[in-house]
Amino acid sequence: MVSETHTTSLSQTEQEAEWTTIIRPRHPWLHLNLRELWQYRDLVALFVRRDFVAQYKQTILGPAWFFLQPLFTTIVFTVVFGRIAKIPTDGVPDFIFYMSGTVCWAYFSACLQQTSRTFVSNAGIFGKVYFPRLVVPTSVVISNILKFAIQFVLFLLFLAFFYYRGAPVAPNLGALLLPLYLLQMALLGLGCGILISAVTTKYRDLMLLVEFGAQLWMYATPVVWPLSQVPEKYRILLALNPMTSVIEGFRQGFLGRSALDPDLLLVGWATTLTLLLCGLVLFSRVEKTFMDTV
């Protein structure tokens, strides 16, 4: 056994400063090593590239799939909710109403579902090599932005089409807030995803709830119905669901019609940040030892 001799010339903190990494059994509550994440930014980029490329290699339609998904979903919604159920859409043509909802929702849903599988689907690689575990959910969120961009272009094309046909759509400066909405969706998807991810390392059955839960969440959000249909006093409750203000905000900016209100935005952000914080705390507690239980 090697006996430890403390050199008296260096103080404890000075000695500690020599070491680049100190591994301890317990972290403080929130151990967010953003500097390390930044050091691994190359890896994040490569993961993004891998996810994007691997998805459509060897498919016939390739990247065209990214167009077809929102298109088909919107068509189905238009037929079912617009024509059959005849749900009002704020005076805006229902096709573009539904498309605005699905394009945003698709991004959030993808982020949520993919990040919630972080530990489980990467157990192999996590068990063999170390890199900051947050790299994986971060790369998921970024690679989905690329897919969102493709779908957003499609949305803009249809928007332009409706605009020039004289439909009552009024894109305005509110559209410039898009990056903010994207950020919120990313943080929300990341937060909820890593929260779920941390919990499902021990309890795999919760994973089955995620897909189902995401579907329910969609119907609780103004994706296929406008917030204006809800009586005003209840809107603040619905705003606890951050996606409410995101989608209404998106519609406000691009379509000019919504029931958006600064209060709702604030509530939405409050929820988002709370969930993100919880997610990060749980994630950092689990990431050291999840390999023993996953």
Place this chain on the structure above:
Amino acid sequence: MTPVLKIEDVWKQYRLGVIGHGTLYKDLASWWARLRGKEDPNAPIEFSSRSNGGGPDRLWALRGINMEIEQGDVVGIIGSNGAGKSTLLKVISRVTGPTRGEIKIKGRVASLLEVGTGFHPELTGRENIYLNGAIMGMKVSEINRRFDEIVDFSGVEKFIDTPVKRYSSGMFVRLAFAVAAHLDPEILLVDEVLAVGDAEFQKKCLGKMRDQATGGRTVLFVSHNMAAISQLCAKGILVSDGAIAYQGPIEEVVQTYMDKVTEDLEQEVVFPDRPGVPASFTRLCLLDEEGRKTAKFANSSNVTLEIEFMVREKLVKDHIFVLLDRSDGLLVTKVSDDDFGHSPPEIRYPGRYVSQVRFPGGILNEGAYRFRVVIGKRRAVQYDSQACGFFQIEDTTDYRESCFGKRNGAIMVPVEWRHLSGPTDS
């Protein structure tokens, strides 16, 4: 010399069996039952006998490890299976966290616990080099610089732009190792990865490891290949049952390990029944020239290995192979039951068989050896393989007049000297 790695009283505990009870529902049920003071409905019926402190379902894989590695040390970590060597590497490389204690590291750590981590089958070799390199900690600029070297080392230049799923397993391993071999960390951890690839490639890898080791880099090397470890490492650490049993110069550590190993010599070993397999071994034992079971032999005496095996499905043209290993991992010889003019039965019908193979004495040097037996066809098909315990070849003075302890060398054969000429007496 500056310490680059310091491990202070590190303990690592694993929980055995299914963690929790596998589903949230069951855990809630257990919790509710405990709350009501009733018996836990999901508790396992019997306790595992592997409890060594901490409860029936907990195992201390590492116990109070204290270690200090200085810059430039090339350290071999050896120990029997399950001693905790791989766990130690995993904890140092942050794949999992310690239960107690601290680890202090200075510099970048790269660990080769597996070759080809993160390779994606749809991506090309080129893309995978970048991905794998980045996963191991290299920056893209570094990979760019060393790209040509890596491709050159791997030998898959022609296929660098085809998806990796089309590679043969050999190519895959060569590419993966090529990336790993060009990492430039301050501390390198290597876990048995040299056991891959063909002989030529293994030689290349060993050479590369040697370069890394002599280049002033700190290397921790876990392996069962005593020969490789003795060559590459200057210091050694013997891990046994989760604790450090011995530290020191590599020769001493290897010797201590081998002494421990040969402490348990076995003359007979019985294997459990394996009903689903076409053929399996049931018993191996060692006999001396009088047919008695023994585990110690003089080097002049013949060693007979008796093999008992069960055949469950008719075997056609299957063979028994016997391999003789020395305790440090060297394969001394491999023989088959149709060598040297023997004709084993071409068809073996189901039933119990006993065969004996006699190794002539007067060849092997002192030391501990072990037989391994395999039954199957030449290359592809192996129905069963087992090993017997170690047995000892002892030096007896019927060969040598002087006895100054063990002579080095693989074999000890009776040689003949003839002194033909010399100066005549004056």
